[in-house]
Amino acid sequence: MLLAVVEIVLLLVVLGLLVTRLGAWSAARRAVAAPAHWTAAHVEVDGETRVLLRHWRPGADGSPVVLEDRVFATFPADDPAWEARFTEAMAGARFRCSYLDAEER
Numbered sequence: 001m002l003l004a005v006v007e008i009v010l011l012l013v014v015l016g017l018l019v020t021r022l023g024a025w026s027a028a029r030r031a032v033a034a035p036a037h038w039t040a041a042h043v044e045v046d047g048e049t050r051v052l053l054r055h056w057r058p059g060a061d062g063s064p065v066v067l068e069d070r071v072f073a074t075f076p077a078d079d080p081a082w083e084a085r086f087t088e089a090m091a092g093a094r095f096r097c098s099y100l101d102a103e104e105r
Contacts, residue, residue: 034058036067038100040093042086049077051089053097072096 036057043050055068073089075082 036104038097038104040072040090040097041069042090044077047077048074049082049086050074051086051093053093053100055100 034057036055039054039056041052041054043052050071051073053070053072054066055070056064056066059065072093073085075085075089079085
């Protein structure tokens with residue numbers, strides 16, 4: 001009977017150690033920052049459309065953390081050819097972002 005109690009206590013101690021060690025290991029893995037990515041973005045500021053190359057990574061809570069914004073192209077927001085210029089600039093920005101992502105890997 002005493003031997004069975006000792007075995008159960010030992011088993012519980014070993015299980016407790018495993019759970020705490022695995023918990024610490026997974027917390028350490030979560031603490032490592034997720035890799036940063038480049039993505040195309042755009043804003044309108046003072047009547048001007050700016051196409052951006054945005055460097056970001058997911059934050060601890062999952063929301064994006066912007067590390068850097070680079071202006072790729074600018075043009076007036078009331079430009080008659082706005083849609084064509086915007087489409088072309090965003091396509092160029094997406095291509096550049098894919099290049100920057102590949103360069104970082």
